Amino acid sequence: MNVTINGQIEQIPSGLTIVGLLAHKSVEMPDMVSVELNGEILDRPAFDTTLVSEGDSLEFLYFMGGGQ
Amino acid sequence: MTLRDDQIERYSRHIILGDVGGKGQEKLLAAKVLIIGAGGLGAPIALYLAAAGVGTLGIVDGDCVDMTNLQRQVIHFTPDIGTPKVTSAFNKIRAINPDVTVHPIHDMVHSANIRDLIRDYDFIVDGTDNFSAKFLINDACVMENKPFSHGGILRFDGQTMTVLPKKSACYRCLFKQPPPKNAVPTCSQAGVLGAVAGMLGTIQAAEVLKYITGVGDLLTNRLQTFNAKSMIFRQVTVKQQSNCPVCSSSPTLTELVDYEGPVCDLRS
Numbered sequence: 085m086n087v088t089i090n091g092q093i094e095q096i097p098s099g100l101t102i103v104g105l106l107a108h109k110s111v112e113m114p115d116m117v118s119v120e121l122n123g124e125i126l127d128r129p130a131f132d133t134t135l136v137s138e139g140d141s142l143e144f145l146y147f148m149g150g151g152q
Numbered sequence: 153m154t155l156r157d158d159q160i161e162r163y164s165r166h167i168i169l170g171d172v173g174g175k176g177q178e179k180l181l182a183a184k185v186l187i188i189g190a191g192g193l194g195a196p197i198a199l200y201l202a203a204a205g206v207g208t209l210g211i212v213d214g215d216c217v218d219m220t221n222l223q224r225q226v227i228h229f230t231p232d233i234g235t236p237k238v239t240s241a242f243n244k245i246r247a248i249n250p251d252v253t254v255h256p257i258h259d260m261v262h263s264a265n266i267r268d269l270i271r272d273y274d275f276i277v278d279g280t281d282n283f284s285a286k287f288l289i290n291d292a293c294v295m296e297n298k299p300f301s302h303g304g305i306l307r308f309d310g311q312t313m314t315v316l317p318k319k320s321a322c323y324r325c326l327f328k329q330p331p332p333k334n335a336v337p338t339c340s341q342a343g344v345l346g347a348v349a350g351m352l353g354t355i356q357a358a359e360v361l362k363y364i365t366g367v368g369d370l371l372t373n374r375l376q377t378f379n380a381k382s383m384i385f386r387q388v389t390v391k392q393q394s395n396c397p398v399c400s401s402s403p404t405l406t407e408l409v410d411y412e413g414p415v416c417d418l419r420s
């Protein structure tokens with residue numbers, strides 16, 4: 085199925101949770117990512133229970149701690 | 153405030169700029185901005201705000217200039233190695249623009265001093281290099297109702313957002329808590345392309361000038377990100393979260409927290 089991740093349309097397997105999608109996308113450090121699903125920031129506990137659906141729009145927001 | 157002849161000349165490119173004008177320049181000269189961190193982001197922010205004639209600049213940093221800083225922290229020069237960064241920054245700002253009153257604060261922000269530090273300023277800029285400080289700045293600015301600019305850089309990436317407390321999304325609306333200790337590399341552990349600091353810092357400086365002069369639309373409820381490898385700039389629309397621990401109408405976080413952050417040290 086098709087979803088939009090960070091502005092790009094991508095094909096992903098059906099039935100993935102957010103945790104599953106982060107693994108599928110080989111996100112190195114999932115602890116570093118905040119996820120916005122269709123405009124709503126997800127609470128971290130919901131990563132395990134929220135299923136990704138056809139047409140969803142997701143944003144992976146990365147912690148960026150640098151500045152020095 | 154009336155502009156002197158030399159000021160009319162110095163700031164002529166602002167004064168002839170329709171949206172800024174003499175009135176905008178007077179606002180800049182009357183403004184007080186606190187820059188937290190005199191490093192990769194703080195350097196371009198301080199240089200541009202000083203050149204623009206922001207009348208009072210506070211600069212907070214507890215570090216001294218070292219050799220590894222010079223690849224990107226363009227306010228510090230080779231002979232400054234060993235000097236407190238705030239002293240080095242003070243000297244450059246005075247040389248750029250004697251109109252600017254500089255308050256160098258050679259200290260790190262922590263829960264016990266930050267509210268007092270920010271209270272006298274109109275706008276706060278986050279140019280720090282660790283999560284502990286970024287969350288602390290967010291929380292203190294929301295509690296003191298101070299508008300601020302968040303900024304972060306890593307490797308080839310940068311992100312920034314302007315926060316008007318309780319009116320627009322805050323940093324904690326996006327990131328509820330700091331990541332687990334050691335989960336996130338900081339610059340020293342991951343590296344950063346020098347110019348990325350300038351790219352992000354100058355966006356933050358432009359936001360400060362816009363806020364003070366009232367020009368344009370601030371980068372609120374939008375997280376601006378870019379990647380210097382692809383040179384793709386994106387904006388992610390975000391909104392204030394009704395369950396935000398700090399900026400919601402019933403906050404659960406009402407005391408400042410000092411998180412244990414990863415230390416930025418190349419030699420460790």
Ligand SMILES: [Zn+2]
Nearest residue numbers: 322325396399
């Ligand atoms: Zn918030």
